[in-house]
Amino acid sequence: MIARSVILTTCARIAYPVLLLFAVALYWRGHNAPGGGFIAGLLTAAAIALRFIAHGRRDRSGASAPFITAIGVGLAIALTTAFGSLAFGHAFFTHTFGHFHLPLIGDVELATAALFDLGVYIVVVGNVITVVSAMTDREPGED
Amino acid sequence: MSNLPVLPVALPMAAGIALIFLRNSPSLSRAVALVANLIVLVLAAQLVETVRIDGVQVLNFGEWPAPFGIVFAVDMLSALMVLVTMVVSSATLLFATVSLDDARERTFFYPLFQFLLVGVNGSFLTGDLFNLFVWFEVLLISSYGLLALGSERYQLQETFKYLVINALSSTLFLIGVALIYSLTGTLNMADIAVKFPQISDKGSAGAVAIVFMLVFGIKGALFPVYQWLPRAYFAPPAVISGLFGGLLTKVGVYALYRVTSLFFVGNVNFVLPVLSFIAGATMLFGVLGALSQFDMKRVLSYHIISQIGYMIMGLAIFTPLALAGGVFYIIHHILVKTALFLVAGAVEATRGTTHLKRLGGIVDTSPVLTGLFFVAGLALAGAPPLSGFVAKFMLMQGGLEQHFYIMVGASVVTGFLTLFSMMKIFRYAFWSPEQVPFSGRGGHATRLVSITILVGLGIVLGLGAGFAMPYATIAAEQLIDPSAYIAAVLGSQAR
């Protein structure tokens, strides 16, 4: 992580917010069209990984811990949506949706399935970043 | 509609998630994991009773009707498997809390353990072929993690091989799924059971049967694709190999029982004869492999293979008696085999090795452990009045009634060789004088408790066979005549 490419860092700085916004768009679109939590998560993870590659990581020890916790949080969100239906006396994983009128945005369809997708999104981000860190944290021979 | 069938999957999952957050506090992790396991154990017992009284239980996920959505369908076999899974995992967990080193406890042992249970229970409960694939992957990915836990060199290389083998068999599984979907247009197992006889192309149906026998043969370590098992199960600490040896291959066996009874019997002629050949060969080759080994864990690993042969024998004969014997054998085997592996773990923890030539004199240092091994070994070999005897007796009687003389002969020979092999371990490790001077501490009481639970259940199953047998008989009847299963799954469309 000594030699850093100026081109890469500059591009990464510009690309990072664009990628994140695109990920949000994909997530939102995923409700009724191709898209969704999984690929949005992959895109976000790719953006974060790009930053790692471009800028290096200052603190390399134990940096993946928050992402492991993120996996837990994501799983918990996803499972909670599945359990939620039990509280209303329905079968496991029953989802529902409703239309809400939000100011400025207009009529919005909010579904509990989107919450499940949010869990998926967080799990994917946490998972990919943990894997990337596991492969980059150590120098060869270092344990 | 009751949500009971999903709880043996959902609760371990919730516990596993909670344990991710608790990973830095081993004492809290142990408590949470044990409590969660015991709750699910109670629920599993309730599930068995519900199935016994009310028949097959079905849960449509998300309230999508049967052939379209994913279903959980619980018949007696599924419920019994979940119950025995929870019994064994509770005992193993108890053993793990006092025998794992701190580093392993902190690197996600408890979450992975719970996710393994999620996968195992899910495989037993699901009524959808593709969903079965998904649960297999859940349990396999957890098992990769558990196998590699500790990252010792031997573990890493064996895990890599185990992973490649299983990834290959998963690929084959998907090929089978694709074939079935293109032939029948459905993946709901009950729906496939209805549509499979209507397939006009008998050759394709046979191809499906071959693919699935190969897939579940690899997962269940059947002849001729069992070579991956002994080395992979030797690598991790004995707690983990005990859990794997007891449970994982049996998921493959269960799946073979399920697809054979639902799809292939009566539709594909060669399945049962091939299975009977495989059963005999698996028994003999497994036990011969065990005889050539001189390490307790390796001997026990090879015996897993030979005993899977008995389970497949029950399936191959396919009469109510033999199937009940097969189901009984699976339950007996899971309990007793795990107990034996835990004994090996206790020996390893005190002596630092499981190699027979470096052990000896355990009867002096821990007589209780010796007694437990003796009983469990006899149960494994099938000595009366223990659980193994009842199961083998039913299998052999079923085999003789249907004139499977060669297979019954093979099973008798295997039984004697198993006894020989158990006595070899007993003589070298426990009874003989110490070969290497040993000055260490004795066993840990909690370890003995967890082994005693399992061995005790083995004895109870043997003496109280009259109490346990109705459950196995119901399971066998449901396997022979799956119409109740099919009606329960597909009939819920009308509701």
Add this chain to the structure above:
Amino acid sequence: MDVPILLVIAVTLTCGMYMVLERTLLRVVIGLGLMSNGVNLMLLASGGLGAGTAPILHGQRDYGASPVDPLPQALILTAIVIGFGVTALLLTLAYRTYQSVGSDDLGELDGKLTDE
């Protein structure tokens, strides 16, 4: 349409199997990836190939003339996600094995250490 996809599946699976039988850890991983892609194509073919509209209701009330079977696509999506997880695990494991064994040759994994 059937014969070309059959050929593609066959070639992908064969190449994958060939790679799996190689001795280098990384090639095994690549081979498994190829094989899982071949099987995904097979799942796609299992739903029947042919022209059809996307089975997505987006504002309209019906699917139009003939939607394609959506189930194989859902299966493939799941299989891809699982394959992604397994590949990530395989890569990490291969890397760790390489670190601790000091070689990426599967033949050398069966050193004297493994068997007594």
